Amino acid sequence: MTGGWNVVYLSTVLLFTTIIFLIFKALRNPLRHIPGPWHSLVTSYPLKLDVLKGRRLHHIHRLHLKYGPIVRVGPTELAVADIDAYKIIYRAGLAGFQKDDWYFGLTDFPIKAVFNMSDNKEHATRRRMLAPGFTKTNIVREWQPVVQENTKLAMRQMHVSATALFGESFEMLMAGERNQYIRDLEKVMMWGGLGYEFPMLRFISQHLPPLPFEVTLQLSSAAKTISQYGQKAVAASRLTNTLTRNVFKTMIADAEKGLPSLTDLDVSVEAGNLQIAGTDTTANTLTFLVWAVAKRPEIQLRLAQEVAVVREEELNDVRLSQLPFLDAVIQETLRLYPAVGSSLLRVVPRGGADLCGYAIPEGTTVGTTAYTIHRLSSVWGPDAEKFRPERWLEYAEKGISGVSDEAKAAFNPFGGGSRSCLGLHLAMMELRIAVAMFYREFKVSMKVAEETTDESMEMEDYFVIAPKGHTCVLVAT
Numbered sequence: 001m002t003g004g005w006n007v008v009y010l011s012t013v014l015l016f017t018t019i020i021f022l023i024f025k026a027l028r029n030p031l032r033h034i035p036g037p038w039h040s041l042v043t044s045y046p047l048k049l050d051v052l053k054g055r056r057l058h059h060i061h062r063l064h065l066k067y068g069p070i071v072r073v074g075p076t077e078l079a080v081a082d083i084d085a086y087k088i089i090y091r092a093g094l095a096g097f098q099k100d101d102w103y104f105g106l107t108d109f110p111i112k113a114v115f116n117m118s119d120n121k122e123h124a125t126r127r128r129m130l131a132p133g134f135t136k137t138n139i140v141r142e143w144q145p146v147v148q149e150n151t152k153l154a155m156r157q158m159h160v161s162a163t164a165l166f167g168e169s170f171e172m173l174m175a176g177e178r179n180q181y182i183r184d185l186e187k188v189m190m191w192g193g194l195g196y197e198f199p200m201l202r203f204i205s206q207h208l209p210p211l212p213f214e215v216t217l218q219l220s221s222a223a224k225t226i227s228q229y230g231q232k233a234v235a236a237s238r239l240t241n242t243l244t245r246n247v248f249k250t251m252i253a254d255a256e257k258g259l260p261s262l263t264d265l266d267v268s269v270e271a272g273n274l275q276i277a278g279t280d281t282t283a284n285t286l287t288f289l290v291w292a293v294a295k296r297p298e299i300q301l302r303l304a305q306e307v308a309v310v311r312e313e314e315l316n317d318v319r320l321s322q323l324p325f326l327d328a329v330i331q332e333t334l335r336l337y338p339a340v341g342s343s344l345l346r347v348v349p350r351g352g353a354d355l356c357g358y359a360i361p362e363g364t365t366v367g368t369t370a371y372t373i374h375r376l377s378s379v380w381g382p383d384a385e386k387f388r389p390e391r392w393l394e395y396a397e398k399g400i401s402g403v404s405d406e407a408k409a410a411f412n413p414f415g416g417g418s419r420s421c422l423g424l425h426l427a428m429m430e431l432r433i434a435v436a437m438f439y440r441e442f443k444v445s446m447k448v449a450e451e452t453t454d455e456s457m458e459m460e461d462y463f464v465i466a467p468k469g470h471t472c473v474l475v476a477t
């Protein structure tokens with residue numbers, strides 16, 4: 001045989017061996033009885049490619065539309081969009097499904113924090129330590145003045161430019177441009193997720209001198225920078241009565257009394273995680289809100305009229321919680337544009353589980369995306385895709401504790417069970433105050449600028465959702 005024939009022969013043998021191996025792998029996959037694309041029996045690369053493009057939730061939504069409420073998205077991962085299954089996966093308590101290790105891979109921090117601890121017991125202990133800083137009473141007492149002050153400053157800045165560039169932290173609004181802190185936070189989510197999906201990229205970025213490519217440069221710097229912010233927060237929390245001191249004060253007080261508490265490294269990693277969890281989530285929710293409202297002048301008018309009657313000195317969480325339309329607009333934004341709209345991945349515990357009528361083996365990764373369950377027409381009606389805050393008032397009129405039972409079970413912008421959002425009260429207070437101040441200031445005069453299109457506002461999914469174009473320009477007319 002000539003050299004050329006040798007190559008053909010070897011390639012054919014290799015190809016056949018690979019095909020036989022893949023068929024064997026597919027036939028033995030314990031998830032083969034679950035609906036899903038054939039390739040997901042052997043690879044999750046099509047999903048990974050969409051993760052790379054910031055389109056994980058769109059990928060999963062498309063599969064749900066085609067295959068139904070439970071779908072295999074990779075050889076060991078299922079996506080689930082069913083309310084009964086949701087209640088099983090995200091049930092509270094120590095026996096609940098644990099978080100997938102994916103969460104730990106998301107960041108490069110050396111140890112786990114409350115957000116990404118997978119062991120339920122370890123998580124419960126940590127959450128008990130942090131929870132006192134996040135109660136509604138504590139949030140209103142300690143943080144309300146800070147939120148009010150920062151929002152006022154943001155409004156002043158917006159008047160100067162006559163253009164509202166939401167989608168940024170209040171701090172950035174004050175500076176009038178994206179500051180380095182915000183850029184670093186965005187980077188850590190995006191590149192952290194990619195580093196998990198493509199471990200080789202992370203390995204290269206950690207072990208070789210940075211290559212002159214965007215991806216490796218970003219991977220090598222993102223987590224380091226956020227760790228430094230975390231360390232600064234620890235130093236500040238020990239020195240002053242800052243926001244961080246408020247969050248960590250129980251632990252710091254315990255440590256000062258010689259009681260078991262967290263190490264400095266624990267606190268700095270928690271602080272780093274909180275900055276990631278708490279900044280872009282609220283800012284991007286505001287971005288989608290003002291954009292969606294600017295597209296519907298009648299909603300803008302109704303909202304502006306409702307907040308106009310509140311006296312200046314009453315712009316606080318208690319008073320603003322009583323405004324039904326403000327609440328409806330915020331809920332509708334969280335429904336259609338949930339800031340954490342992606343898969344919240346969990347692991348099926350020992351003994352397996354019954355989900356959507358299928359027996360799912362233990363160890364399988366399962367997750368629900370808020371994006372899909374917030375758009376189920378079986379729950380939200382034929383206009384599920386439409387931004388229509390009035391639906392929340394209609395639920396309230398029906399008198400079923402404000403919201404229909406089905407919608408209540410399906411509406412989970414802050415996650416579910418023991419792992420639901422720790423910052424819920426802070427986020428809601430920020431949203432109420434910011435939205436009320438914004439529409440008192442600008443009344444009915446905001447319009448979407450030409451450069452902001454439906455396409456630029458498409459949701460980009462690097463775990464925290466952002467508009468694809470990363471800005472939303474509104475013009476004050």
Ligand code: HEM
Pocket residue numbers: 114115116127274277278279281282285338339340344345412413414415416418419420421422423424426427
């Ligand atoms: C609109 C704003 C926000 C939304 C939509 C949101 C949403 C969520 C969701 C869906 C989860 C569950 C994640 C999962 O199961 O994987 C979560 C967890 C968490 N959030 Fe938020 N969040 C927001 C704001 C905040 C803020 C302001 C903070 C704190 C400053 C915060 C801190 C946390 C923490 C610490 C966790 C982990 C809780 C645990 O595992 O015990 N979030 N958030």
